[in-house]
Amino acid sequence: MAKTDTRIQKKNQATIMQAGLEVFSQFGFRGSTLDQIAKAAGMSKPNLLYYFKSKEAVYTALLARLLENWLEPLKAIDRDGDPVEQLLGYANRKLDMSRNFPRESRLFANEIIQGAPRIGDVLKGELKDLVDEIAVVINGWAAAGRIKPVDPYHLIFTIWSLTQHYADFDVQVRAILGGVDPFEGAQSHLDMTLRGLLQPT
Structure with a gap:
């Protein structure tokens, strides 16, 4: 029978994961250390190592959770729904993730920039398969005249x-906008851009 973690163990694991997210999203995998993660988690390094055997174990656990969350909005696209609204809904869910989970997005971006050494198989496997499935749906919508013809992958x-x-470029965006919340205008711009790109004339 598998051993179940106690409430305290789950709490400590969650604390370490949050600390790892903070450190990795700021310094990347190579620039981060277990000492930094332990300090951010408010615990000793030996205590951290009780839950995760290495820096890579924390990083891999974070990426696994991130990828699961990242794929959900794409899986939620309904092939039987209104094509424009489904794709806009997907885009808005992605925008909400950028607003609410910026550190996770930067962690993912850092991994990709480094060549995806720890998630390359997922990108070429599960993610590619899912995007291929959605591409077939998008091509079907276009063939039926429900959206303008568009390359589904580039869409x-x-x-x-x-x-x-x-x-991923939060600092640059906010610097240019002079402190204005970028998400105030992002959603309307996203809506206008995608409707113009997709709605049949």
């Missing part, structure tokens, strides 16, 4: 660019 890349940018 998805465009949605990622229009949403994740606000998290």
